[in-house]
Amino acid sequence: MKLSGGVESALHCCVVLTSVAEPVPATRLAELHGVSGTYLAKQLQALSRAGLVQSVQGKSGGYVLTRSPKEIAVLDVVEAIDGREPAFVCTEIRQRGPLATPPEACAAPCAIARTMHAADRAWRAALREVSIADIARMVGDDYDGDVLGKVGGWLVSG
Amino acid sequence: MKLSGGVESALHCCVVLTSVAEPVPATRLAELHGVSGTYLAKQLQALSRAGLVQSVQGKSGGYVLTRSPKEIAVLDVVEAIDGREPAFVCTEIRQRGPLATPPEACAAPCAIARTMHAADRAWRAALREVSIADIARMVGDDYDGDVLGKVGGWLVSG
């Protein structure tokens, strides 16, 4: 089980977008983070499709958060990039083989699927309780000096 | 994020191994579950390396659980197959780009990594609280008639 690497970039982008009000181009976000610009664009497109950021075209365009960082959960970003399907997919093994369980007795998920899905819900619940604003606050607490403010200034400069 | 498909097979194997005391060959387990025998062998080897099952070679050999099903957590099986590494890997984006955070200020994980790892711990905790014995009990509760007993009988027959 491995999470898509783009999730990390997308989260960092959302956090830094907290500190600016005007659109920021994907190229500039990529430059800030030291990642491939053309690839980061892919992640930002996904965020745009999910409605988390809004794309502004034309000169001096870019991406802006669509709503307050307090209203954007980390889970929203993760699901936008990595998809909403649960990590565990039940292939109904119980319905195969010589001792297969008859289909009419398989209305409810099997015990294994129930357990795995419960864990999946716990994972998502933990990510739903943390917002982008919380992350921004943690970053501010971690480092002295207004780090996010400086980043915001750099993003809008030149 | 997608969990390896072999996890499902491995879990089913552990559950059915609950109902027998003698070694069961990988071929027979594959036949019971209607999956590829040569591929299931790979998963069973992983379980063996993790110490969850013991392999018995030679004629009438196979695999046996090494300890009581009550002492085998679902998490043990998942980690044996899918690895112990967390799903989120932090590539230290904060240390890259023009506004990179100096390495000496990066002793602790960043806020994003902390959040993702906390969710990972919640996921693993949920899987650690359920044992193979619990799964077996759930299966017994789901269906009337001693399903696992029948499966065990089939496994040792012929």
Next chain:
DNA sequence: GACGTATTACTCGGATATGGACTGTCCGAGTAAGTGTGG
């Protein structure tokens, strides 16, 4: 009948091809700002 040995057939174990998904990249469509001209 009992023992020892060789055979045999069955098991696991690691090394080997194949497929799909994530990673990384490119160029075209569209838009807003800037510029120059005319009134």
Next chain:
DNA sequence: CCACACTTACTCGGACAGTCCATATCCGAGTAATACGTC
């Protein structure tokens, strides 16, 4: 001086190769049961 149209340059968006890991498979090493011959 102001309004308008045009040019321009910059943006996003979807379509295109490369690379890595999970999937699926094969054959060889090892072992316990079995069959056989001998005492």
